[in-house]
């Protein structure tokens with residue numbers, strides 16, 4: 110039983126619902142709908158990888174995507190059996206683990222190919238890989254000018270099976286008609302060109318995939334055999350035109366102490382907030398060590414008593430303060446405070462928090478630290494109410 114009253118509630122029903130939305134988005138593809146790889150890297154974007162993976166596997170997800178070999182091993186340790194794609198690749202030290210744990214790495218480097226081929230050879234097995242070409246993300250993947258040479262040299266690794274072929278989009282969330290949207294189309298063209306070269310080298314990968322959440326919503330022609338949503342599964346729309354999703358994470362705490370301060374009293378370090386009137390100020394047991402960013406001081410809001418209340422003064426490591434003067438019922442220690450999610454008819458979204466902190470929803474979600482316990486819930490009451 111945790112002592113601290115701060116917790117992150119993971120609505121597993123919402124996660125399954127959003128997986129259904131992802132499936133629906135690919136359902137008008139000619140032939141069968143594309144398979145869905147759920148990106149559960151970064152501890153499932155802060156939602157808890159093992160719990161989310163179990164829920165998604167039970168709902169029939171086809172693949173999991175992790176960044177690190179260690180994240181893949183964690184899923185295997187937890188007994189998950191769906192195929193796991195290691196998006197970050199094998200790295201210098203991951204080949205043995207990948208082969209041993211039955212993981213599938215993304216491959217974009219000849220050294221990795223060699224290490225993997227050796228590890229598979231030693232065990233007398235064949236190792237599946239997904240090749241990655243860099244069509245414009247400028248991050249991972251074989252650079253286009255080196256694609257042909259990479260393929261020439263791949264032929265000597267006899268223990269590797271090329272099961273998949275992928276790329277990653279830089280601007281898949283850009284609005285239709287914008288230069289970013291056109292760039293995704295161009296990346297798609299470069300991908301198809303690279304695929305033709307791959308086929309000319311005698312490879313016939315059965316899983317072609319390019320789309321993250323933004324691509325899934327906006328670039329139907331690039332859904333191919335599999336889509337790789339992350340953000341969308343966690344209930345955050347990647348772009349305009351996303352069908353309604355259900356938010357998965359709700360983060361709450363309780364008032365630690367509430368005190369009446371006179372006008373002209375200062376709050377928190379550096380005295381960046383001075384009360385303009387007699388004020389009731391609640392101190393919350395949450396700070397930047399919990400992943401509630403310091404940048405939220407004097408800009409963010411939280412929900413107390415069904416009202417939006419401003420965060421006042423700078424956010425400290427373990428504490429922050431909110432002005433609860435305008436809440437109808439007098440706020441006392443132990444009252445529920447919602448940092449993210451719904452309370453009565455109000456809701457604070459992760460998009461709002463990200464905008465207040467000058468960042469993107471991904472960083473806020475991944476940033477909630479291990480100090481906040483994740484609690485799986487089927488349908489928290491407040492969220493249910495908001496759905497009606």
Ligand SMILES: Cc1ncc(COP(=O)(O)O)c(C=O)c1O
Pocket residue numbers: 148174196277320321322323337338339340341347
């Ligand atoms: C290769 C790859 N595919 C898919 C995703 C999922 O992206 P999103 O959360 O935008 O859907 C990511 C996340 O960054 C990724 O790196």
